[in-house]
Amino acid sequence: MAEMTMAKALNLAMREAMAEDKTVMVLGQDVGKDEGVFRITEGLLKEFGPDRVIDFPVAESAIAGVSVGLCFTGFKPIAEMQFSGFGYHAFHQIENHVARFRNRTRGRYTCPMVVRMPYGAGIRAIEHHSESREAIWAHLPGLKVVIPSGPRNARALLRASIFDPDPVMFYEPKACYRAFKEEVPEEPEVMEIGKANIVRPGDDVTIISYGASMRPVLEAADELEIEHHIDAEVIDLLSLVPMDTETIVASVKKTGRVVVVHEAPKNCGPAAEIIARIVENALMFLEAPIERVTGYDLVMPFFNLEKFYIPDAHRVVTAAREVVSY
């Protein structure tokens, strides 16, 4: 076991995959010599050379589209969008080709690629660098959407995504890149995409979240227990598509009370889908209306205000208390 940040863990996952499989490539802006603006691709150019670690021109659509062509010729590209806010340039290629080629050709051509993007607020960045737009990708048929929350699951899920036969949108909570360390096993570890993690078992209320919001959620769970004697069960979804409905429903059947938390805006956000699944599968087990603690339906304000806008532990505690006392 070694202790490391999410940034290191992601780097490790790529290094391991590239060492094992010569078809794995990394493409993106400044991913080679500069080792990525967040240093996630540190050392990869030196270790694997310029044929496999490509400093790409500033063209996100091309990063995605060229990756599609590389897939057809037998490669497994890891495409990096420098920030998710610039990934919209690639939307057209991702919706029209990345997500559709398997279906279009009935499996003759597939896109076993990963599109990595740092997302979310909390690093005091300038405009366009702080949004959480995972719902956009989750809406597109043919894509998987994976969002890790810590170093250990980041490494295991990135490995799973690289070797997945289908395209994975890999959303990295950049606020977590270096925020904390975790023990990560020596040997490569894989987590199944589509399986949620019950991070903290409890009986009183189910709190469902993922990615960067897991930290305030866990903080809130501690506070709920210590200050309010509320025993929260916390579910880390880890993947929005496929979504682990089974784990969610089983927990709701036990607690009867639910809070869903994410940084993304509320309207048509992931919480809406999570709640719909609960309603479809466990309506009669609900003891109280479900609460959503999410971003507001606004663009993320410039960084001087962002701390007020990111869902924090206080908002989660308030929502959970309301749900429990209903």
Added chain:
Amino acid sequence: MPRGKIELKNYVESLSILDADGNVDASLEPKLDAQELRLAFAAMLRARRYDERMLKLQRQGRIGTYGPALGQEAASLGPAFAIGKNDWLVPSFREPAAMLHRGWPMHKLMLWWGGNEFGSVVPDGVNDLPICVPVSSQCLYGAGVAWGCKIRNDGTIAVAFTGDGGTSEGDFHEAMNVAGAFKLPLIMVVQNNHWAISLPREKQSASDTIAQKALAYGFNGIQADGNDILSMIAATREAADRARKGGGPTLIEAVTYRLGVHTTADDPKKYRTEEEVECWRAKDPLIRFWTYLLAKKVMDEKARELLEEEINNEITAAVERTEAYEPDVLEPFRHSFATMPPHLEEQMMQFQAYLESIGAHPGRASNDKIETARGIH
């Protein structure tokens, strides 16, 4: 620093070998033996007759909207004819001559326009991508394929097609830029057919030629007579040779004309004159190539008759095969992911229950019943 002129390292060439009247510049003729010449003519004629039949099928309501390639047979066949089987063809949607020549069975193309994904299932042994609808988006995966060829270093190259309208798309420019910057073995063929639905070539871009756009990206561009199969073959051979030797990409502007409608949903009378179309009809790629073959005594009227009959039979058989095709109603569910995730399994079960409730079973019959049940005819 004084004010001066920056000399570009490169220039744009033009190429015309066989003109509209059948005159040929023998010094430029590509090496093609009699069999190859016959094959090229047969491929062009096949595409022409296929197009004509598709227009009829559309009018009879037997396929959906159709985008014919009438008049563009040489522009699309030439590049396909000049590359090898292991090379990659990345089509747009107006390249039936190229695709049929590459080995796509005719009924597959008919199925595509007839509303069946099976028309995108690339036949085994054919290194092609299927028809691509979003304009110029294919240029990028074309560049990606070329990149793969380069890394694998197996001497293969990629040929990607787009049109004059496609040169306005960002994806076209991103593909050109990447191909130039990384010296990818890519041949970008722009079928300049003068009309992007209703927008004429001169309103698409202020560039004097489309070929010159290559210069900005640091590689060769050539404007070839796209209605001259010999020019198209010669230009592609040269570009392919350069690409295989590590010389990077080439842009070939094939100057041609869309003699027909954009698609069967389009009425060109709204935006262009009949005189203009007539003028281009006189430059028909098939007529001049036929004159050339007759003069060379490579083919005669008798051989033509036999060929026409053979093509007619092939088309008839392809139509029969297309119309006998029974799509599997559940197939889209099975090909969304390598392993069907639980939410899709659940939706498929609901869909199956719905099919049963209307008395339908997977297969063509069920399709008809669904349409009846929904009042769609």
